[in-house]
Amino acid sequence: MKLLTKTSRYYLILSGIVFIVSGLIFYQLLQRVFYSQMDLALKDEKELIEETINYSDSVPDFRTIFGHLVEVTILYDPNRKNEFIHDTVMYSSEDGKFLSYRHLFVENTSVHQKGYTINIYKPLHETEMLITGIVIVIALVFIALLAILVAVNYFISRRVWIPFYRILSHLGYYDINREKPLELTKTDIYEFNQLNEALEKMSNKIRQDFINLKEFNENAAHELQTPLAVIKSKLDLLIQDESLTEEQMQLISSVYDATTRMSKLNQGLLLISKIENEQFPSAERINLSQVIEKTLDHFGELIGHKEIKVDSKMDPSAVVKMNRILAEILITNLLSNAIKHNLQSGSLDILLTAHQLIISNTGQPLDMDPADLFERFRKSNTSGQSVGLGLSIVRKIAMLYHMQISYQYFNGIHSLLLTFA
Amino acid sequence: MKILLIEDEKELAGSIAAYLQKENYVCEMVFNFSDAIEKINLYQYDCIVVDITLPDGNGLKVISELKKMKSGAGIIIISAKNSLDDKISGLEVGADDYLTKPFHLSELNARIKSIIRRRNFDGNNEFVFNEIRILPENMEVFINGDSVILTKKEFDLLIFFLSNKDRVLTKESIAEHLWGDEMDLADSFDFIYTHIKNLRKKILEKGGQDYIRTVYGMGYKFSGL
Numbered sequence: 091m092k093l094l095t096k097t098s099r100y101y102l103i104l105s106g107i108v109f110i111v112s113g114l115i116f117y118q119l120l121q122r123v124f125y126s127q128m129d130l131a132l133k134d135e136k137e138l139i140e141e142t143i144n145y146s147d148s149v150p151d152f153r154t155i156f157g158h159l160v161e162v163t164i165l166y167d168p169n170r171k172n173e174f175i176h177d178t179v180m181y182s183s184e185d186g187k188f189l190s191y192r193h194l195f196v197e198n199t200s201v202h203q204k205g206y207t208i209n210i211y212k213p214l215h216e217t218e219m220l221i222t223g224i225v226i227v228i229a230l231v232f233i234a235l236l237a238i239l240v241a242v243n244y245f246i247s248r249r250v251w252i253p254f255y256r257i258l259s260h261l262g263y264y265d266i267n268r269e270k271p272l273e274l275t276k277t278d279i280y281e282f283n284q285l286n287e288a289l290e291k292m293s294n295k296i297r298q299d300f301i302n303l304k305e306f307n308e309n310a311a312h313e314l315q316t317p318l319a320v321i322k323s324k325l326d327l328l329i330q331d332e333s334l335t336e337e338q339m340q341l342i343s344s345v346y347d348a349t350t351r352m353s354k355l356n357q358g359l360l361l362i363s364k365i366e367n368e369q370f371p372s373a374e375r376i377n378l379s380q381v382i383e384k385t386l387d388h389f390g391e392l393i394g395h396k397e398i399k400v401d402s403k404m405d406p407s408a409v410v411k412m413n414r415i416l417a418e419i420l421i422t423n424l425l426s427n428a429i430k431h432n433l434q435s436g437s438l439d440i441l442l443t444a445h446q447l448i449i450s451n452t453g454q455p456l457d458m459d460p461a462d463l464f465e466r467f468r469k470s471n472t473s474g475q476s477v478g479l480g481l482s483i484v485r486k487i488a489m490l491y492h493m494q495i496s497y498q499y500f501n502g503i504h505s506l507l508l509t510f511a
Numbered sequence: 512m513k514i515l516l517i518e519d520e521k522e523l524a525g526s527i528a529a530y531l532q533k534e535n536y537v538c539e540m541v542f543n544f545s546d547a548i549e550k551i552n553l554y555q556y557d558c559i560v561v562d563i564t565l566p567d568g569n570g571l572k573v574i575s576e577l578k579k580m581k582s583g584a585g586i587i588i589i590s591a592k593n594s595l596d597d598k599i600s601g602l603e604v605g606a607d608d609y610l611t612k613p614f615h616l617s618e619l620n621a622r623i624k625s626i627i628r629r630r631n632f633d634g635n636n637e638f639v640f641n642e643i644r645i646l647p648e649n650m651e652v653f654i655n656g657d658s659v660i661l662t663k664k665e666f667d668l669l670i671f672f673l674s675n676k677d678r679v680l681t682k683e684s685i686a687e688h689l690w691g692d693e694m695d696l697a698d699s700f701d702f703i704y705t706h707i708k709n710l711r712k713k714i715l716e717k718g719g720q721d722y723i724r725t726v727y728g729m730g731y732k733f734s735g736l
Contacts, residue, residue, distance in 0.1 A: 315591040316520050319613035323526035326616040329679045329729055330533070336727050343728040350683045353613050388690075391664060395702050 132194040144201040165205030172197040190214040253277035311360040358479035365486045370413040379404040381421045402440035420487045423480040450505040512536045517547040517561040530616040544568025556584045563590040578605045585626035615684035621674040654717035665710045672733035681730040
């Protein structure tokens with residue numbers, strides 16, 4: 091959820107609750123004020139009636155005087171004394187429905203020692219309509235006010251958060267691989283300037299560490315080359331010795347294998363760090379189908395040896411702009427992977443369109459998480475001599491040229507999809 | 512044959528020299544740029560093996576110096592920098608070949624021999640070993656005068672063996688020689704075995720001798736008997 095939506099939503103919910111609660115209280119208060127007003131009027135009428143009874147000892151038609159229902163009866167039991175006011179409902183034949191009334195009831199004794207009962211009914215529906223009218227008007231004003239407040243709040247927030255969104259988009263576009271350190275524009279808000287400072291400091295540290303790491307990787311791989319060359323050359327000399335026993339030869343053979351692996355590993359790492367450091371700058375338009383044909387030809391004997399059936403459908407005009415060496419490494423690694431992990435008498439399908447290259451091959455199901463396929467040193471148990479850098483190099487090259495690489499497995503067929511713009 | 516080896520890593524230089532001396536080459540070693548310049552100004556060599564990164568200068572300058580002197584020596588660059596730029600600029604200034612460290616001594620030996628052969632015979636060379644006669648330019652092989660049809664890989668393999676007679680050649684060095692660096696296929700060694708078996712069969716069929724021996728788990732050896 092967006093920040094502005096979130097704040098506006100909270101604002102609306104809270105204001106709504108306040109509105110409803112205060113509305114209820116307001117309604118109650120209003121009703122109480124009107125009722126007490128009405129009760130006072132009822133008592134006034136009652137006193138007037140009592141005075142009339144006491145004065146003249148007769149009962150006139152109060153209904154015509156007050157304009158609403160008044161019943162006065164003479165009681166025979168003068169000792170009963172009672173008085174209350176309450177709400178009641180009565181059927182009105184005039185309106186043909188039940189209406190609510192405020193009812194005052196009095197039992198008392200007059201000066202002439204005669205008991206009497208007074209019932210005064212004041213109709214309530216007019217008062218109720220008045221209250222409802224007032225509440226509706228107030229509610230409308232309140233809702234309008236709320237809408238204006240929310241809108242104002244939205245626009246103010248949007249203005250205030252502009253620098254924040256600018257920082258966000260800056261961060262989104264920032265690439266640690268690029269030469270320049272992160273630079274954020276100054277704002278007039280103290281907190282955002284602090285955020286800027288913290289982010290710049292942090293990114294500079296990360297960038298410095300990243301550069302150091304890349305340098306270390308390359309230097310380490312580079313410096314290992316010479317000792318490896320020495321070991322290899324000494325071994326080449328050692329195995330020429332005629333006096334070596336078979337056991338000694340086995341030992342040397344193991345050392346030799348390990349050295350070869352190490353040297354291949356080192357070359358792979360060096361290549362990766364060179365790709366990372368963008369040391370393959372020159373890009374040209376590469377016709378992929380030509381590179382694939384050439385590589386297939388290079389692996390021709392191996393394909394024949396494994397009796398792999400190759401089926402290729404290639405768009406001869408598919409072109410990518412990239413470094414030639416890297417294009418060759420990319421294709422070589424993809425194809426050698428598809429041959430290496432293929433079955434005896436398996437199949438290898440190549441589909442090249444203007445924007446996609448799909449290489450599919452038969453093979454044993456993967457014995458690792460497909461998500462790890464492009465990670466360094468991830469390899470299946472069956473690949474023996476492999477150092478596990480081939481697909482990680484493929485991914486590095488793909489990343490360098492903004493290509494997408496993905497893997498699929500279906501029905502015994504492994505497919506690698508390379509999508510390029 | 513005189514070879515000058517310019518390499519600042521003394522251990523590596525020692526190994527290379529030891530290997531080449533067994534081929535009856537006279538191999539001189541220098542470990543820095545100034546000594547190298549001095550040597551090439553004083554003596555004539557058939558082949559010069561030069562490292563690009565030297566403590567006091569760039570190996571490429573040694574090559575331009577040689578070219579200025581119109582030296583006829585073959586030049587092989589050996590470099591730890593597996594970079595294309597070095598390779599291109601090296602070949603541009605006039606080097607004949609380029610090898611990346613770490614390399615197999617047998618590979619360097621084969622390359623040196625190939626360069627010397629080309630220089631000495633102006634390309635119209637042939638080389639003969641007992642009953643085997645090879646015309647490298649035409650890729651033709653004769654055994655006891657009979658032509659033998661070899662595949663490209665079998666032919667390369669035979670030349671590699673003959674360049675390194677009586678030497679143990681590891682499976683790795685053969686694989687790299689035939690398929691280059693990117694050969695990372697687990698079953699390539701079985702494949703070498705197939706090639707060697709076929710080559711041996713073709714030589715035997717024409718009445719040649721069986722020169723190729725298997726060396727334990729290590730590799731193969733072409734022995735002159």
